[in-house]
Amino acid sequence: MAAHMLISKYGHGYIESMALKCVVELGIADILHKHTKPMTLQELATALSLPTVDMNRFQRLMRYVVHHMGLFTLDNKDSTYGLTHYSNCLVRDSKSFMVPMILHGINDWLIGPWYSLSTSIQGGPTAFEMYHGITGWDYLATHADANRMFNEGQGAITREIFGEMVRQCGAWLFKGIGSVVDVGGGNGAAAREIVKEFPNIKCTVLDLSHVIRGSSLDKSSEVEWVEGDMFLSVPHADAVPLKYILHDWGDDECMKILQRCKEAISSEGGGKVIIVEMVIEINPEIDMSMMLSRDMFMMVNFGGKERTSEEWERLIRNAGYRKCKITPFLAMASIIEAYT
Ligand SMILES: C[S@@+](CC[C@H](N)C(=O)[O-])C[C@H]1O[C@@H](n2cnc3c(N)ncnc32)[C@H](O)[C@@H]1O
Structure with a gap:
C-alpha cells in the first residue's frame, strides 16, 4: 500500500503546482498581509478581485493549501485563516523572487513540453522543440508576454540572490576589477546590484x-x-x-561561450570569468530534489544541465582556463571563478 501511496503522490504532483499558482493569482497572501490579522473564509472571499466566488470551491482550495501544503493556518476556534512562514514569501511586496518565479514558471508554454519528455529520450531536439517546433530562446524572441515575464522572473531572482552575494562577497570577488560585462545579463538586475555597491566599476550588459x-x-x-x-x-x-547562463546549454555550447569570454578578458589584469550557478551534489544522504528538478527543467526546456563540481572543473579546464575556484554561497548559487 505504501508503494501505491507514493506513486499516487507523484502522479498528483501537478495539483500542488496548480494550487500554488492559483493562490498567487488570487493574491490570498497579499490580502492576509494587508489585513494584518487572520480572516474568515467569507472575509477572504469578499476581498478577492473576482465578480463572484463559489464558496464551496474556495473552501476546498483553502482546505488543500492549509492541510496538505501548509501555506496558511486555520484556527478552528474562530475559523480564521492566517499566513505561515511559507506564504509570507508569496506576498508580492516582500521583494521575494517567489511570486515572479511562480507566475513565470507555471505556465502552459513551459508545461506543454513535458508531454514530449518520453519522445525526447530518443535524442535529437529538446522536448521543448518537439512540442513547440522552435527552441526556448526563439519562443521568447517571438512571444513578447512570455519574454517579459521570463526576464522579470530572472531579474527578481537576481536582485535577491545576487544582491546578497555582492554585499557579502563583493569586496574580494571584485577586488582590482575596473570593468565587467554581464554576459546574458537580461534586464540588467545583476549589473545594477554591482554598481550600487561598487559605483567605480564600469558595468556593461550584453x-x-x-x-x-x-x-x-x-x-x-x-x-x-x-x-x-x-x-x-x-x-x-x-x-x-x-x-x-551556462546551465542553459550543453557542454559544446558552453565551451564556445567560455572561449568568447576568455577572448574578452585581459590575462595581465587578473581577468576572470565569474560564473554564478548551482553546483549539484549526487548524495543520497541529502535532499537533492531542488537540484535534480532544476536539472530536468533545463534538459526539457533549453537542452542545458546543472553540473557537479567535477563537471564544472572539467568544462572550465577544457575551455582553456588555467584555474577554477568554487566558493559555495547558497544551495542554488555558488561562485565559480575561472582564471585565464
Ligand atoms: C537564464 S537567463 C539569465 C539572465 C541573467 N543572467 C540573470 O541571471 O538574471 C539567460 C539569459 O541569456 C540570454 N541569452 C540567450 N542566448 C544568448 C545569446 N546568444 N547571446 C547573449 N545572450 C543570450 C537570454 O536572453 C537571457 O537573458
Missing part, C-alpha cells in the same frame, strides 16, 4: 536585442547596454559575470 529592447527598466547611464550574441563576441572587460 544580451539579445529583443531582451534589451523589451526590458521595461529604465536604461540609465549607470549601465551600458550592448545588443549582441555571446556566441559571436563579448566586449572587453576585466571580469565577465556569467550568471545562470
Whole structure:
C-alpha cells in the first residue's frame, strides 16, 4: 500500500503546482498581509478581485493549501485563516523572487513540453522543440508576454540572490576589477546590484536585442547596454559575470561561450570569468530534489544541465582556463571563478 501511496503522490504532483499558482493569482497572501490579522473564509472571499466566488470551491482550495501544503493556518476556534512562514514569501511586496518565479514558471508554454519528455529520450531536439517546433530562446524572441515575464522572473531572482552575494562577497570577488560585462545579463538586475555597491566599476550588459529592447527598466547611464550574441563576441572587460547562463546549454555550447569570454578578458589584469550557478551534489544522504528538478527543467526546456563540481572543473579546464575556484554561497548559487 505504501508503494501505491507514493506513486499516487507523484502522479498528483501537478495539483500542488496548480494550487500554488492559483493562490498567487488570487493574491490570498497579499490580502492576509494587508489585513494584518487572520480572516474568515467569507472575509477572504469578499476581498478577492473576482465578480463572484463559489464558496464551496474556495473552501476546498483553502482546505488543500492549509492541510496538505501548509501555506496558511486555520484556527478552528474562530475559523480564521492566517499566513505561515511559507506564504509570507508569496506576498508580492516582500521583494521575494517567489511570486515572479511562480507566475513565470507555471505556465502552459513551459508545461506543454513535458508531454514530449518520453519522445525526447530518443535524442535529437529538446522536448521543448518537439512540442513547440522552435527552441526556448526563439519562443521568447517571438512571444513578447512570455519574454517579459521570463526576464522579470530572472531579474527578481537576481536582485535577491545576487544582491546578497555582492554585499557579502563583493569586496574580494571584485577586488582590482575596473570593468565587467554581464554576459546574458537580461534586464540588467545583476549589473545594477554591482554598481550600487561598487559605483567605480564600469558595468556593461550584453544580451539579445529583443531582451534589451523589451526590458521595461529604465536604461540609465549607470549601465551600458550592448545588443549582441555571446556566441559571436563579448566586449572587453576585466571580469565577465556569467550568471545562470551556462546551465542553459550543453557542454559544446558552453565551451564556445567560455572561449568568447576568455577572448574578452585581459590575462595581465587578473581577468576572470565569474560564473554564478548551482553546483549539484549526487548524495543520497541529502535532499537533492531542488537540484535534480532544476536539472530536468533545463534538459526539457533549453537542452542545458546543472553540473557537479567535477563537471564544472572539467568544462572550465577544457575551455582553456588555467584555474577554477568554487566558493559555495547558497544551495542554488555558488561562485565559480575561472582564471585565464
Ligand atoms: C537564464 S537567463 C539569465 C539572465 C541573467 N543572467 C540573470 O541571471 O538574471 C539567460 C539569459 O541569456 C540570454 N541569452 C540567450 N542566448 C544568448 C545569446 N546568444 N547571446 C547573449 N545572450 C543570450 C537570454 O536572453 C537571457 O537573458
